[in-house]
Amino acid sequence: MVYNELETQAKMNKEFSAVQPFKTIIKESQPIIYKNEIVTEEHISILKELRLYGVKANIVSFIGILVYSILMFILMERFLYYFTPKLHKNRVHYIIIFCVALIVICIARLLLEFESVNYISNLNYLIPIPLVAMCISLLLTHNIAMIAGTITAILITLMYNGDTHLLLYLFLSNCIATFSCYKIIKRSELIRSGYIIGLFNAIIVFSIGLLSDNFELAWLLSNAGIGFLNGLLSAMFALALLPYLESWFNITTSLALLEQAGLNHPLLKRLMLMAPGTYQHSIMVSNLAEAAAEAIEADSILVRIGAYFHDVGKIKRPSFFIENQFSGENPHHKINPRMSKIIISAHVKDGLDLAEQYNLPNILKTFINEHHGTTMVSYFYSQAIQLELMPEQSNIEKTKETIKEEFRYPGPKPKSKESGILMLADTIEAAVRSLEKPTINKIDNLVETLVKDKIDDNQLTSCALSFDEIEIIKKTFKNILNSVYHSRINYQVEINSIINKQ
Numbered sequence: 272m273v274y275n276e277l278e279t280q281a282k283m284n285k286e287f288s289a290v291q292p293f294k295t296i297i298k299e300s301q302p303i304i305y306k307n308e309i310v311t312e313e314h315i316s317i318l319k320e321l322r323l324y325g326v327k328a329n330i331v332s333f334i335g336i337l338v339y340s341i342l343m344f345i346l347m348e349r350f351l352y353y354f355t356p357k358l359h360k361n362r363v364h365y366i367i368i369f370c371v372a373l374i375v376i377c378i379a380r381l382l383l384e385f386e387s388v389n390y391i392s393n394l395n396y397l398i399p400i401p402l403v404a405m406c407i408s409l410l411l412t413h414n415i416a417m418i419a420g421t422i423t424a425i426l427i428t429l430m431y432n433g434d435t436h437l438l439l440y441l442f443l444s445n446c447i448a449t450f451s452c453y454k455i456i457k458r459s460e461l462i463r464s465g466y467i468i469g470l471f472n473a474i475i476v477f478s479i480g481l482l483s484d485n486f487e488l489a490w491l492l493s494n495a496g497i498g499f500l501n502g503l504l505s506a507m508f509a510l511a512l513l514p515y516l517e518s519w520f521n522i523t524t525s526l527a528l529l530e531q532a533g534l535n536h537p538l539l540k541r542l543m544l545m546a547p548g549t550y551q552h553s554i555m556v557s558n559l560a561e562a563a564a565e566a567i568e569a570d571s572i573l574v575r576i577g578a579y580f581h582d583v584g585k586i587k588r589p590s591f592f593i594e595n596q597f598s599g600e601n602p603h604h605k606i607n608p609r610m611s612k613i614i615i616s617a618h619v620k621d622g623l624d625l626a627e628q629y630n631l632p633n634i635l636k637t638f639i640n641e642h643h644g645t646t647m648v649s650y651f652y653s654q655a656i657q658l659e660l661m662p663e664q665s666n667i668e669k670t671k672e673t674i675k676e677e678f679r680y681p682g683p684k685p686k687s688k689e690s691g692i693l694m695l696a697d698t699i700e701a702a703v704r705s706l707e708k709p710t711i712n713k714i715d716n717l718v719e720t721l722v723k724d725k726i727d728d729n730q731l732t733s734c735a736l737s738f739d740e741i742e743i744i745k746k747t748f749k750n751i752l753n754s755v756y757h758s759r760i761n762y763q764v765e766i767n768s769i770i771n772k773q
Contacts, residue, residue: 297321336429343422350418355411363520364411370516371406372423375399379427395431396476396497400424400441401468401505402512404448405461409509409524410516413449420445436479440472440498447471448505456525456572458510465506472498523632525572534579538629542583548594549585552700553578559696559751563744564689567736574689577638580631581693584622584639588614594704608654609677615648616680641690642697644730645682652678684733691734692744695722699748709756718748 297303297317304314318324347368351359358364375398382394403423407416424441431437451464473495480491517527534543543550557578564571589595591602591614603611622639655674685691699721706713722745725731731741 339429340426343426347418347422351415354414358411358415363522364415367410367516367520367522368407368415368419371403371512372419372426374512375403375423376426376430379430383430394497395434395437396440396472396494397501397504398427398441399501399505399508400427400445401448401465401502402508404445405452405464405505405509406512406516408449408452409455409461409513409526410520410522413453416452417446417449420449436483440475440479443475444468444472444498444501456529458526461510461526462506465502465504467502468505469499469502472501521633523634525570527632528572528576528634536579536629538583538625538631539579542586546582546585546589546592546595548597549582549589549592552594552704553580553582555704555755556581556693556696556700559700559748560689560692562751563692563696563747566743566747567688567692567740569688569692573634574638574692577635577689578693578696580622580626580635581638581642581697582618582622583625584618584620586625587618587621591615592618594701603651608651608658611654612648612651612678615651616643619643619680637686638690638693641683641685642693643680644684644694645679646694646698646725646728646730647675648678648680684730686733688734688736688740691731691736694730695725695744696748698725699752703752703756706756711753714752714756715749718745718752 295317303317303321304310315324347365348359351364379398382397385394400420400423403420404416407419421442424438424445427441428434428438448464448468451467452461455461455464476495476498477491480486480494485491513524513526516522517524539550542553557575560578561571561575563569564574585592585595591611593601606614619640619642623636626636626639652675655678685694699718702717702721703709703714706717722741726741736744
């Protein structure tokens, strides 16, 4: 017999061509290749199909993820641009969002390395997506927290090979975390939020199990427990992380503000001892401003604490302010009206100096700086007109306007609703306090007049208060002031009248 190589090869090729293509199914958790096993063409083919081998496949996946990430960034940037333009202008806010999202994504990547433990599948339900909502809700706003958490959930889902059940879990968990963090003012409330998130996480995991036709009780209970633990750990991480983020990015949250809210703050103690009249005025202003802020759904905590500190500059020269003149002697009678105006308006700058000295947050400094806006020091302006203008002087009106501008506070005008509320509360409380025998009509008319004066003087043009909100604020002020300064019965007169009748 003679071996014919060409004919043999032709027969082999014919047999190869007769083999029909077929697919091999690799089930989840099925090993592809074992340690120390020789790699064959079959192994390489499988790894290539799974895009776990081959430079070209990795580059394509990388480009796809890069495109997704760019689209997510554009979505976040446009959201801030259209809905929160003030936050959009500050790059720090973007850095905060990226830092928090990066922390959660890194934790998710770390959890991906853990293998399944009995009925717990890769610890997917331990990914702390609520951490994004908690931190950003408190540091920025709730709507940004919602969109940032959703984007983070999408990126994590890409990492987990597009697991739609995981995406559903992360999205719902982020939404619940955002809602549960609405108007949190105490750290204890953040802990309570963790319990709420954990409970809903457990319900979501239970629902996912039923949706996947997984009715095994051990799986449902173990993974639901992981979901509940996720809520608790997220709250713990948020409590630990927030102080660092506040410090690094110089942002004051409502939780940090409450640390300034106690009346035992050293600066407030100093105000109480050196300018007790101003201290009492500040407390009353804080009550008015807080009630008005609650009525229009502004930040009542912020405006209350801002009211505590808005007049601390009067500590330097307390006797020059009428609320602190208990002896009846007024030092302004001995000096020129222009000098009086300088001393009165200087309490704003003095307050900023004290705020710097006592390390008050920047957000409280804005209340000190803006609570008078560019309003006029009317009393001393009137005195200056009487002293400096003669009846026969020409161009009296022009001269009056020039002097009026000299007797204004340096500003700036209020730039937020809370600052605008404080300006109105400060002005109205001081005016009502000076009324003789205040009545309901007197108080109501005074409130209407003072608010109208502020509007006519364009002091509220930058603070975004609508006319409807101003009406609500006026109504709130009237109710509180009428309850505080209502007429009281002269009990001694009544008693004497009863005795005389007897």
